[in-house]
Amino acid sequence: MNNELDKFINLEEGWIDRRIFSDEEIFRQELEQVFARSWLFVAHDSQIPNPGDFLTTYMGMDGVIVTRQKDGSVKVFLNSCPHRGNRVCFADAGNARRFACNYHGWSFDIAGSLQGMHEEYCYDPGDIDKSKWGLKHVAKVGNYKGLNFATFDPDAPSLEEWLGDFRWYLDLILDNEEGGTEFIGGCIKSEISANWKFGVENFIGDAYHAGYTHDSGARAMNDGNPFPPIDMESSYHASVNGHGYEFGTEGVGDLILLGRPKVIEYYDKIRPKIAERLGELRSKIFGSVASASIFPNVSFLPGISTFRQWHPKGPWNFELKTWVIVNKAMPDDIKEEITKGVMQTFGPGGAFEMDDGENWENCTTVNRGVVTRKEKLHYRCGIDRRIDHPQLPGVVYRGQYNDANQRLFYQRWADMMNAPALSDMPERYKSVFGGRETRDYPGINAL
Numbered sequence: 001m002n003n004e005l006d007k008f009i010n011l012e013e014g015w016i017d018r019r020i021f022s023d024e025e026i027f028r029q030e031l032e033q034v035f036a037r038s039w040l041f042v043a044h045d046s047q048i049p050n051p052g053d054f055l056t057t058y059m060g061m062d063g064v065i066v067t068r069q070k071d072g073s074v075k076v077f078l079n080s081c082p083h084r085g086n087r088v089c090f091a092d093a094g095n096a097r098r099f100a101c102n103y104h105g106w107s108f109d110i111a112g113s114l115q116g117m118h119e120e121y122c123y124d125p126g127d128i129d130k131s132k133w134g135l136k137h138v139a140k141v142g143n144y145k146g147l148n149f150a151t152f153d154p155d156a157p158s159l160e161e162w163l164g165d166f167r168w169y170l171d172l173i174l175d176n177e178e179g180g181t182e183f184i185g186g187c188i189k190s191e192i193s194a195n196w197k198f199g200v201e202n203f204i205g206d207a208y209h210a211g212y213t214h215d216s217g218a219r220a221m222n223d224g225n226p227f228p229p230i231d232m233e234s235s236y237h238a239s240v241n242g243h244g245y246e247f248g249t250e251g252v253g254d255l256i257l258l259g260r261p262k263v264i265e266y267y268d269k270i271r272p273k274i275a276e277r278l279g280e281l282r283s284k285i286f287g288s289v290a291s292a293s294i295f296p297n298v299s300f301l302p303g304i305s306t307f308r309q310w311h312p313k314g315p316w317n318f319e320l321k322t323w324v325i326v327n328k329a330m331p332d333d334i335k336e337e338i339t340k341g342v343m344q345t346f347g348p349g350g351a352f353e354m355d356d357g358e359n360w361e362n363c364t365t366v367n368r369g370v371v372t373r374k375e376k377l378h379y380r381c382g383i384d385r386r387i388d389h390p391q392l393p394g395v396v397y398r399g400q401y402n403d404a405n406q407r408l409f410y411q412r413w414a415d416m417m418n419a420p421a422l423s424d425m426p427e428r429y430k431s432v433f434g435g436r437e438t439r440d441y442p443g444i445n446a447l
Ligand code: FES
Pocket: 081, 082, 083, 084, 085, 086, 101, 102, 103, 104, 105, 106
């Protein structure tokens, strides 16, 4: 596969080969090259506040348990017994003192260490060194402003380097008010018969679909008015190392779409404080029509407060997990208003959520056709609109209707698919990987 992906993606001409959304060999490589080497979101601090709190999730298609330790740290290990491989935890979340395997009763403490087995006398001295047969830990765990990430790759850069200047954009949702954020109201899981990348690319930059796909939803949430108009001069795409944020600077579009006037009032009140905290420009970006994704599989809408992760379940299916994210400092009634707004818009039956899944499922199914899959897909919108912006970090393009963030996401994806090791990533990621130049895409300048 290495170095063959040039034929699947051409960012200079602005097209992508449809097979990246359906080919089983490409999917198998994605799990190895992208998911097993990336920093992946695993839990928000607020989901596991106390010692013994745990949740189960996925890193790629590998199940993991995320636990809060007695010393406050977070550990992440495979949810798979080293005896025959069974799951050791079947719950989504809870509080535990140990995890006991259903099959032969091996049990593990909350740090994943093997504590004991059923009928332990059946093992002779020398049969097993318990200290070596605990649950397999990930290579590294990191936290950025309440979001816990983990990676299986011991050679991965630090989480700070991985996120890089994208933290400037992440702070819009994670740090716009003193006290940070929390997830409230549990998690909603949906299964969608589509390739996971369609969800990520939709949130990373596809403002273009919103006014059309979601016309009726926008009218329902906005007193019969259509989607708020986009000003192409004062809206942007910004990409950092494949993470992307697309946004206006009008300050209210997403808050209007949330459909809860009290929430708009609340943000009007704290906006001067947001300006003090994050600067004038970011106080105008906050609340605008915007969407974002963290490479490879997390997305969020900063003004609408949905936070989500797209877990691959094969080339043609993903599981979507969604949460409501709010500021801890908000009064309870505002948190409640936001929760209702998120359910009305991006809950499973929400005015916007329902429209997207059908499109992604159709894109996935149709792109599999034996003749259809040989045709290209167009990704050239706004290809010449790159600008230098004095304040906005990353690779910035003018105009929110653009394929720029999508192109740069797929560039990062292709670079990881091609790189034998992370240290082989191209020069444009040198601040992240300390790598060397191996290939380049003309027309997209080094970061
Ligand atoms: S598979 Fe877990 S104890 Fe045997």
